[in-house]
Amino acid sequence: MPEVMFAGPDGRLEGxxxxxxxPNAPLALIIHPHPLHGGTMNNRIAYTMYRRFQTMGFSVLRYNSRGVGRSQGRYDGGIGEISDAAAALDWMQMINPNSSELWIAGYSFGAFVGMQLLMRRPEIRGWISVAPPADDYDFNFLAPCPCSGLMIAGGKDSMAPEPVIRKLVDKLNTQKNVTVDYRVFPEADHIFSQQAELIADALEDHVTTRQRNLFAPEDAMIQPAAEAVG
Incomplete structure (x- = not known):
């Protein structure tokens, strides 16, 4: 897991x-939680997703957004952080010119940043959003959502309440050619203290299912899963 530094829009970024x-491996970009609340690339959920993508044969990058760790710059209210994510994606694509499959995975604030990036980069094949803060941020920009993905919620999460996330999922599932694989861990709060590996298992199940059905119609790829136990 070598450390890297690459150019960002407000200085160098650490990853x-x-x-x-x-050489043709798929790519995955991991986006950490809110930097003003302790979010870094070493967050346990972000790290677990990173390791699982690695195990699955992906080339994968996790990084610190501006002002976090050794990354230069300072927090920019989300706008600059979206630009940081785009710069991280640019760097990874530059050194992997032959890869044709790209995934993004974000946790909490990172899920919001990831979904914003999704709308800007049509080459993204799929996404993982863990505890997206749908009660704090407006996700109406997902109109239409470019592709299907996996959304995970905690049944006891007071920071990203499950009913609000479910409402977002239901809205996305009305869109043509988009199916959200929605999984709820009933006993999990926002930290997912006992569910990190369950999240990784859900990630692997979703991604491998999508990969198996790569040439199937999008709406036949995957159906919403039953609620998870954890």
Whole structure:
């Protein structure tokens, strides 16, 4: 897991990058929670998703947004953080010119940033959003959402309440050619203290299912899953 530094829009950004031995390996970008609330690339959920993508054969990058760790700059209310994510994606694509599959995965505030990036980068194949803060941020920009993905909520999450996330999922599922694989861990709060590996298992299940059905019609790829136990 070598440390890397790459150019961002407000200075250099710090990351950890795993490069697959397969030159055509798929890519995954991991986006951490809110930097003003302790969010870094070393967050347990972000790290667990990073490791699972690595195990699955992806080239994968997690990074610190501006002002976090050794990354230069300072917090910019979300706008600059979206630009940081785009710069991280640019860097990873530059050193993986032969990859044709790209995923993004974000946790909490990182899920919001990831979904914003999704709307700007049509090459993104799929997404993972863990505890998206749908009660604090307006997700109406997902109109239409470009592709299907996995959304995860905690049944006891007071910061990103499950009913609000479910409402977002229901809205996205009305869109043509979009199916959200929605999984709820009933005992989880926003920290997911006992569910990190369950999240990774859900990620792997969703991604491998989508990959198996790569040439199937989008609306036949995957159906919403039953609520998870955890």
């Amino acid at each position: 950890h990058y795993h490069h697959s031995e397969d």
